[in-house]
Amino acid sequence: MDSRIATIGPAWLDRHEYPFASKWAAVSGGRLHYVDEGSGSPTLLVHGTPTWSFEYRHVIRAVSDSNRCVAPDHLGFGLSDRPRAASYAPEAHADRLREFVNAVGLDRFAMVVHDFGGPIGLPLALEGRVTRLVILNSWMWPFDDDREMANRARFAAGAMGRWMYRHLNASLRLIMPSAYGRRANLTKAIHRQYLEPFRDRDARVLVLWALARALLGSSAFYRDLYAHAERLRAIPTKIIWGMKDSAFRPYQLERWRKLLPEATVLTLEHAGHWPHEEAPAEVAEAIASFVA
Template sequence: MIVPAPFADSQFATISGHRMHYRDAGAGRPVIMLHGNPNWSYYFRNLIDSLKATHRCLVPDHIGCGLSDKPADRDYPYRLERRISDITEWIDGLQLTEPVTLIVHDWGGMIGCGWAVEHVEQVERLVILNTGAFPLPKQKPVPWQLRLARTPGLGSLLVRGFNAFSEGAVRSCVTRCPMPADVARSYCAPYDSWSNRRAVHRFVQDIPLNEQHPSWVAVSKTAQGLHRLQSKPMMIGWGARDFVFDDHFLAEWRVRFPQAHVRYFPDCGHYILEDAQEELIPLISDFVRGKEIS
């Protein structure tokens, strides 16, 4: 089994009996970065390096992901409501004395905004990267890749047996140029067995597509509370060639936050911090530091 080594700044917190890994890099005003699926804190490595000279970067791996514990189903519910609770418990444990900048991608958007709408006074600004915090837009069809991964039996075989979701992401989620082999291996390293891919599959299964889904209530609650964040400075970095979080999602963000600074990359995919890193990381860093961006 290939297990990636902890970073020099790795820390661990016990969250409801499970060990959560997080990076704690730099010093200054806090920045929290939340990843999605199939991903881990490695996604933010370059942004951490850009910000840690002036800010304290706090970047967890969700339970079941990265270097965090990967509990069995009987020991952990793998539902959105619990994910939000985990992040709330973790942030409370940090005992931060200043408001945070929240940077979210993919599932990190729903989890992070789920926390943020209930802790508005603790939020300084937000950076949104190819994500959602509301139900699937009505005009957006469910991508065939997600339907396939959610198919009973077949989905488990593909996602947990053949690692098709993680291996597919490092190929299809970058569209400017292929991901370097060593970077791709690092993305997939924590998900090297049937058991260690549990969270990857459970995240896909937890996408609430209708009101009967167990996580629909949590999604709806977050969506209804987003207006509480309208006074917060927001930057949106968007890869147009994302087959899930596409322009339908971006349009929803624009309607809800018309004041947001939007940076749109027509040739970039879901892993926007890989595809557009040379342009986007300096822009995000300036925004986090309070500099004017045109």
């Protein structure tokens, strides 16, 4: 059952930045929080780690002017439930996302994916449910042949990585700021909206470190996705890429270009891993016009 909560939320939630009504949908393991704004052809926004639907607030405003825009928080993230017994591997998130789109009545839809939102959301595209696709600094392949990514992932998955996630909140306090093209673009007020859901140390290990481990630990899942990647060529696709991303570098963009040669590409030279945060007006308009 869904329930609408127009203005109530945690005390830290900035309703000026995120003025949308909250809704909830039941999936395996708990309830997903989501926003559902506008009407018309639907667009699904799939976030990554360590964020939540707040990262899409500018896109939601732009898209919902003329279309329906649906943005869930994955289980464990944002305002969604965080059960200890759930799996927080990307393949489990992908299964729950499929449950979610069925629960909210999405049959065929445009989709925007960012970061881990790629491997979480792209199974729906491979199943033929996505009419138009936007990719923001993301991936869908294993890192077997990428020594740089594999080495970083191996460190994050180890004992020191776990300690850093738990005690230093590494994902949010260290990695996130360093992945911006210009650190000053991540203001204290906006950063707080991402920090607050993970004040609890156990939650950082349960949810965030689970995805850090999954960079290599879910390689079989990525390998299966990538084996069917050519199916994406049938979907009109736009790639928007922040070129100063310290996590997903330009060579990852080139891999997408080779995989999807017909895709249109917008590069943002001064943006990092979150181009929709660092160039919000440009990215939101580019997405809204593409999915319209």
